[in-house]
Amino acid sequence: MAEATLLAGQGLLVASEQLAGLTITEKTPGDFVSEADVHAEKVIFDHLMQRFPDYGWLGEETQERPSREGGLRWIVDPLDGTTNFLKGLPHWAVSIALFQADDPLAALIYDPVKGEMFCAEKGEGAYLNGRAITVSQAVPFSAALVASGVPSGGRTTYLSHCLDDLEQLMPQTAGLRRWGAAALDLAYVAAGRFDAYWERNLGPWDIAAGMLIVQEAGGRFTPLWANRAVLSSGSFLASNGALHDAVEAALNRAEV
Structure with a gap:
């Protein structure tokens, strides 16, 4: 899971330096997809499905695939913040989660620009680059x-x-x-x-x-x-x- 996220993220970093050459489609008004999104999702799909061929799949840019193993499925956004990405704003991420039916089991959010990987497993806490994180304390x-x-x-x-x-x-x-x-x-x-x-x-x-x-x-x-x-x-x-x-x-x- 982490390897797939890193592979997709590094590819997107390269693409972010070549924005003028990207093919961009407007799916609906104000909702864009580029060849970088599509390629990143393919990288993640190929990597995960090779290792977990019976897991289901729900990705933003590809067709949904049902689970053949106990309701386990990947839910993936290969490029969250596409408009930021296409405008050269350095605030976007790769997002991958593993669910069993409607129950989240594991999750990764990777920001390649800042080199930050947020992750969690059910019952094991949340981490940023290997360091435990917690929500903010009570404030007025x-x-x-x-x-x-x-x-x-x-x-x-x-x-x-x-x-x-x-x-x-x-x-x-x-x-x-x-x-x-x-x-x-x-x-x-x-x-x-x-x-x-x-x-x-x-x-x-x-x-x-x-x-x-x-x-x-x-x-x-x-x-x-x-x-x-x-x-x-x-x-x-x-x-x-x-x-x-x-x-x-x-x-x-x-x-x-």
Whole structure:
């Protein structure tokens, strides 16, 4: 798993120096995929499937493949933060998780630019480059640094919800970040860099690895709507635990 992540990440680093030559497709308004994404996913797929041929597969850029071994499946985002990558912004990552049905077992998020690998196994804690990490300690709401995503392009279903959230939370916190790479936002909650992060309508590959890493670092990760599984709704709140209820109470949790 780590080897596949490193191989894909190093290939993406090379591609990031040759952006002008990449073929780029706009899947939907504001949602891009490049040949670098596709190649990175193929590298990961080939590496993992050679070793675990009966595991299922769910990747952002390839067709889903059912599991033939006890519900075990990989959930992969080969390049989380594609728009950042294509604009030369050094904030993107490779994300891989191993699930059994809906239960996360292992996860890796690798940021090749900064040389940071966040990882976790169920029941074994969370780590950054081999060093144990934990979520931030309790802080006053006014000192909290939080993160979220704002819909762009054609993905405006929850735009009014997001604006409501910002109106409620921005005056109450020390600041809000919108950095465009969900996997890293979750990893930063796990490492204590952010105190909370929420978003709506993401893909399962955006969330799968980060949810386990946050939980193993001592944080809380909950769906925004209790009656909808987080991997299908793509809507969640992750936090250090201490601020969870306060942030949740401020969010617009109406379903659409």
